[in-house]
Amino acid sequence: GQQVMQIPQYQHVQEGEDFTTYCNSSTTLSNIQWYKQRPGGHPVFLIQLVKSGEVKKQKRLTFQFGEAKKNSSLHITATQTTDVGTYFCAGRKGSGAGSYQLTFGKGTKLSVIP
Template sequence: GQQVMQIPQYQHVQEGEDFTTYCNSSTTLSNIQWYKQRPGGHPVFLIQLVKSGEVKKQKRLTFQFGEAKKNSSLHITATQTTDVGTYFCAGRVRGGTSYGKLTFGQGTILTVHP
């Protein structure tokens, strides 16, 4: 079945440093979504990427979707303590009754030291 691998599993940074998490799918994706889960919370949707090579920005967060639509990345510039949490990518396959289904990566746990 479809697999989505996400690295690294953990990342510790000093406040102000940059952070990147990478996501790779075993199959071509229809689109990819990113979620953030704060400690003790539930995953919350951040963004969706649909087009090959797409780049989207949300303030200090930059999301990219690969040309082959099999990989994606999330980059945070100048991390802040409010960025702490687990970041998940989630890929969607094409068509059928499974169209609503997402396959989640393992997540990257980000710790930011003040």
């Protein structure tokens, strides 16, 4: 079945340092989404990427979708303590019934040291 691998599993950074998490799929994706889960909370949608090579920015967050639509990354510039949480990528395959299925990576847990 479809697998989505995400690395690293954990990342500890000093406040102000940058952070990047990477996501790789075993199959070509129709789109990829990113979610953030705060400690004790539930996953909350951040963004969706659809096009090959797409890059989107949200303030200090930059999201990329690979040319082959099998990998993606999330980069945070100058981390803040409010960035603490687990970041998940979630991929969707192409057409048919499987296009609704959302497969999550295991997430990258980010800790920010003040």
